[in-house]
Amino acid sequence: MAEVYLNSKFVGTIENPTEFTNHVKEERRKGGITDNLNVFYDEKAEIVQIECLRGRARRPLIVVKDGHPLLTEKHIKQLEKNEIVWSDLIKQGVIEYLDAGEEENTFVAFFEKDLTPEHTHLEITPLAMLGLATSLVPYSNFNQSTRLNAGSKNQKQALGFYISNYAVRMDMDVNLLHSPQIPVVQSIMHGISDYEKHPAGQNIVVAIMSYKGYNMEDAILLNKGSIDRGLGRSSYFRPSVAEELRYAGGLIDQISIPDKDVKGYKSEHDYRHLEEDGIIYPEAKVDEGDVVIGKTSPPRFLSSLEEYSLASSTRRESSVGMRHGENGVADFVLITENEEGNKLIQVRVRDQRVPEIGDKFTSRHGQKGVVGLILPLADMPFTASGIVPDLIFSPHGIPSRMTISHLIELVAGKVGSLSSRYINGTTFDAEPEEKLRKELLSLGFRENGVETLYNGQTGEQFQAKIYVGNMYYLKLKHMVANKIHSRARGPIQLLTRQPTEGRAKEGGLRLGEMEKDTFVAHGASLLLKERFDSDRTVVPVCESCGIIAVMDEFKDKSYCPICGDNTEISNIEISYAFKLMLDEFKSLGIYPKLQLESKY
Template identity: 35%
Template sequence: GQKLELRFKDYKFEAPKNDEKFAKENNLTFDAPLLVTTELTNKVTGEVKEQEIYLGDYPWMTDRATFIINGTERVVVSQLIRSAGVFYTPEKGTGKNLYSAKLIPGRGAWLEFETSASGAIYVKIDRRRKIAVTTFLRALGYSKVSEIRELFADIDTGETKYIEATLEKDPAHGVNEALIEVYRRLRPGDLATVDNARQMIERMFFDFKRFDYSRVGRYKMNKRLNLDVPNTAENRVLRLDDLVAIIRELIRMNNTQELGDDIDALDNRRIKLVGELVARQFRVGMLRMQRNAMDRMSMSDIETVTPSQLINARPVVAAVREFFASSQLSQLLDEVNPISELSHKRRLSSMGPGGLSRERAGFEVRDAHPTHYGRICSVETPEGANIGLVLNLATYARINEYGFIETPYRKVENGRVTDEIVYLDASQEVNEVIADAGAKLDDNGNFVNERVSARKFLQPSRVDASEVTLMDASHKQILGSTASLVPFIEKNRVDRALTGSNMQRQAVPLLQPQAPTVGTGIEANVARDSSQLIVAEADGEVIRADGDAVEVQYKDGVKRYDLIHFAKSNDDRCVNQKVRVSRGETVAKGDILIEGMSIAEGELALGKDLLVAFMPWGGYNMDDAIVISRRLVEDDTLTSVNIKDYSVEVRETKLGPEIVTRDIPNVSEDSLRHLDEDGIVQIGSEVKAGDVLVGKITPKGEQELSSEERLLRAIFGEKAKDVRDTSQRMNNAGGGKVVGVKIFSRENGHELKAGVLMQIQIFVAQLRKISVGDKMAGRHGNKGVVARILPVEDMPYLADGTPVDVVLNPLGVPSRMNLGQLFETHLGMAARALGYKVATPPFNGVPNDVIERELEKAGLARDGKSQLFDGRSGEAFEERTTVGVMHMIKLHHMVSDKIHARSTGPYTMVTQQPLGGKAQNGGQRFGEMEVWALEAYGAATTLQEMLTIKSDDVYGRAKAYESIIKNDVITGPKLPESFNVLVKELQGLGLRVDLVDENENIDAEH
C-alpha cells in the first residue's frame, strides 16, 4: 500500500549448472539460474533492505540455436505476424470507397475508425459499440466545436464535409457529457460518473502498463503519418496529436480515393523472434508474481519483512516452462538430417498466439507477394493445410531491429554497378528501380544493354539502364537454403521444385554418405551451418584424435571435442560422428575436425550418385515405380540405421514394489538369453521379436489358498508366491542390436515421477537395407517407390558392360515439366567420366552448349543418349536411351515402419470390434464400399463371416477358434455385440426392445 515499496535494481544470469551433454543424457532441461537484486523501502521509517533473490532456472539457448527441454532438442519457430501501427483499408460504398482505419498497439485496446455513408466518422474501442469521433475528441479535452473544426479545417475540403457530418451525429455537448457517453458505450450497466469515466480513459490509453504502441508501432506510425515523434517510452502511449493525425489522414484518403494499405505486404508484417516470444510469457509470469507480492505485502509485518518473503518465483518459471513445453511455436527439432535441421531453424510461422489459425486464413494471406522477393523463399512451403502460412527465410535475408526482413542489393550509381551492398526492408524498396542479377555487365560494371529488365514499384518491367538505382546481390537471392540445393531449379516447374525441396528434408542419413557430383556450390555452407560439423576455432595442433574425443592445442589452451556414437535423434535416426583429423596434424581456423550424419568431405551428402536410365522395364516402373539393381542392397549403398527406444517404468504397487529380475515364472531360457544377472539386456546383444529386454515381475493379489497349497507354502517357504510377468519384450518391428541402456533410479538421485522407483531406457539399432516398398526420390520432386530389385545381370547395361543402378520411367518427365533432372543426368555423366565435381548455382547454371561440349570431351553422344543392351537376352534395345548420373535420396517413409498384419489382437471395449492401425495391432477396416463389393458378387456367407465372427460376435469367434483347433465344422454366427450396443442405447432412451422370432419372443438379455 502506502507503506512499502519493492523495486528491481539489477539482474544477472549465472553459468548453466549442467552442460548440454549431461542434460541430454539425463532427460533434464539445459538451463541457467537468474539472480535479481531487489530493494525494499519502508516508507514509514525510510529503511532500505537490499537482497539478491534467486528467480528460478530458465532454458538456455545452445550455440546451435536450439533449447534442450527435458532431454529433447526443441526449436522456437519465429512468428510472422501483423505489425503494430495504423492501417487504412477501403470499403466499397455507393459510388466511391469509404475508408476505415485500424490502430493496433503492441498491447492495449484497439481503435477502429470507420466512415459511414453519410460522411460521419465513428470510432470503436476494443470492438465495442461505435462512438462519433468528435465525442471521443471532446472526452479527451477538446471542449469547443470551433477547436475541433480548426484541427481539420485545411484537410476537410472535399465535397463531403466529414467533420460537419460527424458533429451532426454527435450527441454530446461538452467534455463531461462526452466522457459519460464514452463510458456508457464501454461499460454498459455500470454507474457512469465523470470521474469514473476520466479515470477509465486515463488508464486505458495513457497508462504505459496498459497501453504501449511498442517501438515498432511508434516507428510505423511516424512513417505512415509523417510524424516526427522521438521513439521513447513516454511517446509510446496514445497522444492527442496521433489521434488527430489519424483522423486527418482518414479524411484525406476519403477525398483522394487512393489505394489502401496492403496488409499482406512484408512492410506490414514483422517477425517475432524467440526473445520476444519468451519475453511475452515472462511478462505474464511477472504480472502474476506482482499480484502475489502485493497480497503478501498487505498481510506481512512491515518492520521485519524481507524481499525474499514477498517474492515467489514460481509463477514466472511456470509461465516460461509452459511456453517451451506446450506452445505451438516451440517444436521438436526436425533432426532427420542437417538440412531439415537448418530449415527448421529458419522457419517462419503465421500461426501461434496472436497469429492466424488454419481455418480462418484465406487465400490472400497464403499467397506469394511481390515484397517476398529476396526475403522469403518463393519455393519452400508445406503442401496441405499450412500452405503459405509456414514459410522459410530466403538465403541472404536478415531481420532488422524492428523485426522487418531486409534483403541485400548492390548500389548502382549513374548506370555503373558498385560493390557497395545495402540492406533494404520492404517499405524502402518501393521507390527503387532494381535490376535483375542476370543483367549483363562489362568489365567496369556498366550495363551492356541500354534497356534492362528491372523491378519498378515492385512490378517487373523494362527500363533504361540510366534509371536503375540498385541491382540484385545474387541469383539465388529469392530462394531459401533448401531450394538453393536443387541444381537447375530454374528448369523445373515451381510445384515440383517445392516437392523436391520438401523431400530433401526427409532424406535419411545413409551409412556411407556421398556428396553430389552435380551440386549448387552451397553444400559446404549448409554443412558448416548445421550442428553436424565441428570445425577448428583457430589455428592449432591436434594432440589427440581417437574414437572418443579430439583434443586441439590452441594458443590459449587445449579444447576437447567429444564424439557422439549411435545416439538416437528426435526422428529415430542414428547420429554417429567420425573423426577427420589425425594426431600431430596442424589445423587452420575453419578446418573440419569431426563430421556427423549426412556429411561427406565437408559437404552436405543426403544421398548417393547412381547410374540411372530413363526407360520402361517390363512394366515394373509404371506410375513412378522404380526398378533398382541388387548391387545397391549388397554394397549397402542405400543402407541406413534406425534407432528405437523402449522405456520401462518400475512402479510401487499396492501389493508391494515391482522387481526387475532375471527370474521370471514360466518363461523359456531362450528368450532370456540376452539378460544380465539384474534382468536388463546387455549392450551389443542381437535381439529378435519376442525377446525379453527387461525382466520385470509385478506382485499379484493373494487368492484363498487350498489346503494342499498351504502345505506346499509351509514346506517351500515363499517360492510359490503369486507374481505376474510384466517384462518389456521386443515388439514385432523386427530385431536389432542393443546400442544403449540408461538406468534412472531414486537411489542414484534422479528425479522420477511419483510412484516410479526406477526407469530403464533401452536403445535398439536396426540396419535397414533398401527394399521393395521403400520411397526414393531425386532432388527435382521426382519421387517413387521401389517396385522390384533385379539381379545385377538382368539390369540393362552399357556398351562397355556397365550395368545401370536404377531404371526410371521416362513418362515421369514431360507432364511434370521438371526438366532439371535431365540436365543433372547429362552433366553428371560427363562429370563422372572426366573425374570432377560441378557446382551449378540456381538461375546461373551451366549453359546447354557447355554440357554438350563436356559430353563430347567424355566421349559420349552430344544428346546424352547411349545404346543400352537387355541384361536378360543380351540384345540391344531398339532406341537409344538417356543414361546418366543422378543424386538419389532415400526418404524416411520406409516400408518396415508401415508393413503390418493382424491375426488375433485387441478389441474395443464397447463394441468388441477389432482396433485399427499398426500401433494398436489393429485390423484392416472392412467398410461400406467393401460390403457393397461382396453384395455385388452375392458372396453371402463370406459377407456374414466378415460382419460377425471376424468382427464382433464374441461367442461366435471363440467357437470358430475352437472349431479350427479341433478340426470341426465352423457353426453359424450368433448375435453381433454391436447389436447389443444398439439395444442398450434404445433402452437408455426408455424404449422397450423385444426380439421377435417368427413365432415366439426371444429374451434380449440371453
C-alpha cells in the same frame, strides 16, 4: 497529403510523403533509426505505412544508388579477409532487409548487368528467392514451380548423416544412411550450408528406360549388385525405455528377470537375452516379442489383497519388449537416474535396412518412386564400356511433370563424374547445358547423353539409345519394413469384440459402409454375412420375455434371469455389437424385447 499508419494504427498525416519515406530510409541506412523498420508509401491510397512488428517476412537486398550497387569490390575483399561480417554491411547501409510492403516501392535488378539508374536495389543472388531446401535443387530454374515444392519436400525426408554424435544419443525413431556422399552436381547452397558435413544421398548411375513394366507408375528398378555393395543401406534406431516407478506404500518396480510365478509371465524363450540385472546385453539379436528390459510391478489394488490373501502377493510382469513386427540388434544400453531419482534404463535397438521392394527413393527434382524390382547384377542392362546402371527410372515420369532439371542433372553428373570435378548447378547461375554437352563430346561420349545399351539377359543390343548418366539419389524415410501389415486372425477389442484397428495393434482392415454397399449391390447376401462374422456370437434368449438369458456351463442348463428355469430358451446367432446395443438400451431404461420365430 498522406495518412501515416504505424503498425496499422493511425498516427497522423504528412504533407510530403515521398520526401518523408525517403528521409526515413536514409536515416535507417545511416543507422539513425533501427534497421528493423520498414516504410511503404501507397501512392494510390495516399497512405504511408510504417511497420516494425515481429512476424513480417523480410529479405535482404543490396542497395543501389544511381545505377551503382553500394556493395563494392572493396567490401568483398574485406569480407574475404574476414575484416567485416554480414552485420557490418547492414550497419553501413549497403544491404537492407525489405518487407512485403516496402518491396512495392522498389525496383530490383536480378543481375548487376541489368542495372539502370532507375533501379533501387540489386538481388544479392537470385538464389535468395528460394528457401534452404529448394536452393539445394540443381538447375531448378528449368522446372515448374510445383516440382520444386515436391523436390524440396522430398529432400526433407531423405536419410542421411543427420548428426555426428548419433552414437551417444537416444533419439526416437531415427535413420542413418550408410556411406553417404556429397552430390557431384551442387549448388552454392551446398557449400554455404556445410552440406558435406551432413550429406543425405548417393551419386549413382541412372538409366532412363522402361523395363518389362516393373517401373510402371513411378516405380524404379535397383541393381542387386549395387545394393550388395551398400547402395541405399541404412540403420534404423529406436530406443526402449523402462523406469523403476515408485508407488504408494513404499512399493517399487523392479528391473530384473521376472520370476516364473509372476502374473503374466511370458516364456523363458522371451527372456533369453536378459543378463542377471534384467537388461539385455549389447549386440543381442532381438526379434518381435523378445524382452529388452525385464521388469515387474507390484500388484494392483494392494489394499484389498493384503486383508485376505495369505500367500505372498504376486507381482505383475511389465517388461518392455520389441514391438510387433520389429527386430534388430541391441545397440546401446544406458543406465541412469531420472529427475525423481528413479532408476532409468534405455536400450537402443538398431536394425539394418537393406533396400527392398517397396522402399522409397527420389532424385532431387520431385521424381519420387518406390522400388518395383531388384534385378541381379547379371541381368542388368549394360553399356558398351561395361557400365551397369544402379537404378532404372521410367521415362513416363518425365513428359507430364516436365522436370527438365532431372534430365540436365543426369548429363551434368555424367560430365562431373567423367572429368572428376563438381558441377555448379546453382539456380539461375549454373554451368550452361551447351558447355556440358561439348565437354561430354570431348570425353568421347555422345553429346546428348545417350548410349547404346545391351540387354543383360540376352546380350542383345537395345534398338533405342538409352539416356544414361549420374545422378544424386536420396533414400526416403518411408520404408516398407515400417509399414507392412497383414492379418488373418488376431486381437479383438474388449468392448465390441470386433478386430482392433491399426498396424501397431495388429488390427484388421475395416470393411466400411461403402464397401458393404458393394456387397449389397451384388446381392451377395451370405458373403456379406460371412464378412461381418468377426463379432459373431450365439446367445440364449428367453422366448417369453425376450431378454438374453444365461447359460450355466456347470449345470449345462440355461435359465432366464427374469422368468426363471421354466421357460423356453433358444439360441440365436447375432453380432456382438447388436447384443451390446441391446445392453445399452437396457441401461437407458428401454426394454428391447426379442420375438423369436423359426426361420424355416
